[in-house]
Amino acid sequence: MNKITVEGIRQNMDEIIERWIKTMKEEKGERFFHFMPDHLIEKTSREFAELMTSNIDESDAASTEKINDFTEKVVRFGWAIKFVNKAIDNFSDIVFELLEEKHIINDANFKSFNQLFKNWINPLRESIIDAYSTEWERTVSLQKIALQELSASLIPVFEKISVMPLVGTIDTERAKLIMENLLEGVVSQRAEVVLLDITGVPVVDTMVAHHIIQAADAVRLVGAKCMLVGIRPEIAQTIVALGINLHEFTTKSTLQKGMQAALGLTNRAIVEVEEQ
């Protein structure tokens, strides 16, 4: 960036910030400028302005290090990406406007200034978008892991009887994980009957049913019996409506009923003991 521009921005910093805050307050969608006390707004805005201008110096090429620094700090403001984008837009508009008013920018050098601005703003914007999307990807994959951890554990309830409660939507990837955990669990817990509880599964379509049937079949191969419990009336309706055939394995409406049946299969029962 050329010297005159840098000087122009530095000298008019207060004015730029003031106008910028005013414009930002008119933007909808971000609570920050409406609910924060004024001195905090002032402080953050000054910080933002400094970050915005930190990669401006006499050299033309923006330094990666400064851009990374900018991005890292701006992300920490916790603003929505749309708002950050607006903030950058408004900031560069205001700077341009002001430099025009001060006659630093005129018709003659307009073109080269335009290029100058592009070289200044674009890397910042790209870096911000990059940082936000990386963050989203990370969040999505963390949530995926969290979901997987949440709902695929086999719980040994009694000797020879284990329960796996399924919660949430089942896609192909989760189905595979469920199957693996189920079988490993059956073998390590030496379960003879496992109850697959689908109370927490919102929709049972043909795909989900198919995975459940496969899981039950695999459980039989390792030497145990699989029972499907927690079938709500609406699930029963869709299963029949879709023509899914669950005849081959035992189903029960509730976990309690399933547990009683499982105890029966392993030659046991719960008996009430009379009080003394």
Add this chain to the structure above:
Amino acid sequence: MKRSSVEIITEWDIVAARQLGRNEAKKAGFGTVDQARITTAISELARNIYLYAGKGRIEIERVTDGGKDGIKVVASDEGPGIPDLRKVMEDGFSTSGGLGAGMPGVKRLMDEFKVISEPNNGTTITATKWLH
């Protein structure tokens, strides 16, 4: 990328091919279930070569794609080819009294599956499994 292969000529080569597959899968970091999937798929493809084409080869290659690692199995032969690809992908279709589980099974066991076959011009089957 690293690549190894086994010529399928005798029945014993089927065993060699799947052992190679299991070792490669293990080295690539696949868990026990995926190891079994890959080994089984190779066994199916190698046996089909032995039974229907007489001879051919199994190549096993470590691959990467956009940060994903995986294992690619290529089974190729210069045998009679497969006249009706749609039929052989149906469960239970066999011309040899087998279960007819091989081809559709391999497709399910692996993540990607592609068959190129022409009558009298041999068959090339490519199947890939990705590390998740």
Add this chain to the structure above:
Amino acid sequence: MKTRIPILKLNDVLIVSIQWELDDQTAIQFQEDLLNKMHETAALGVVIDLTPIDFIDSFIAKVLGDVINMTGLMGAKVVITGIQPAVAITLIELGIRLNNVMTALDLENGLDKLNKELEA
């Protein structure tokens, strides 16, 4: 190279423990040996333990399925034990369900199951 799978007899029951990877020849030899032994001993049941086996392809599955059906024809019952989770999953994905076979977690459970079945 010919390896044979040992077949043990315990009362009315034959016990087979498959200890290493089955190649095609061994599998077919086993089928023959088992049927002969059944005939010789008039055994009422068979337990086949697959604990050490880490994969089964469609060929071996067919041999096993045939063994089970043939044993049934000879009036005996079969229990398969010790199928590993990874093996069960690949079998299911291959589309092989081994529908009409009894299974158990291990040899001990398998013998229990078989004896109960034979008593009934």
